[in-house]
Amino acid sequence: MQVRLFGHEREIDDSRIDAAPATIDEQLGEYEAGERTAFDLEIEYPDDFTGAVMRAMMRIPAGETRTYGDIAADLETAPIAVGQACGRNPVPVIVPCHRVVGVDSLTGYGGGLDLKRRLLEHEGATIPGSSES
Template identity: 75%
Template sequence: MEIQLFDTTRDIDASRIDADPATVREQIREYESGERTEFDLEVDYLEGFTGRVMRAMVDIPAGETRTYGEVATALESASIAVGQACGRNPIPVIVPCHRIVGVDSLTGYAGGLDLKRRLLEHEGAAIPGEP
């Protein structure tokens, strides 16, 4: 399913969300307008390590970030494995992989670093490496 967010189009795997497309799009619109900071959608997480990382992502409040290393430490894993799991997130924005950053830079995002920066700015999060 395609969603529109900040003048970009993102694909998400709607089969992983227990809601109709209109509800998903409405919550995305509310997020973009600042009416919503969290999504009220039931998510079917992936199995295994990627699912564990996805659950860690949703535990990061809007306006905050965690580094790949912090998430890796919490999950007793490696930073690179966390980054790879972030890249496999089938429902970005709803499961906020944009909130996982490098120690001193934004570092990779399937939607592009400009969108990652915009999402973090929208949430009022500090951006690593920027004043």
């Protein structure tokens, strides 16, 4: 399903979410309005490893970021493997892969770095490589 957040189009695989599209839209609208920081939706993970990375991403509070290396250390794997799993996230924003960043800069995001920056700004996060970091 196509969703629009902060003026950007994003594809979300709603077949991976155990909820009606209207519920997904409602929760995304609440997020954009600043009324929600996490989603109450049951997610089907693509595979075990990606699921572990997705669960780690969902534990990152809004307004905070973690590096690929932070998550890799927690899962005892390589940062590149975490990045690849982030790229397989079928439900971006709902599972907040935008909160995973490089050590000193924003890196890769399927919706583009402008949207990643906008999502992090919306949540009040310090953005690596910006003048505030």
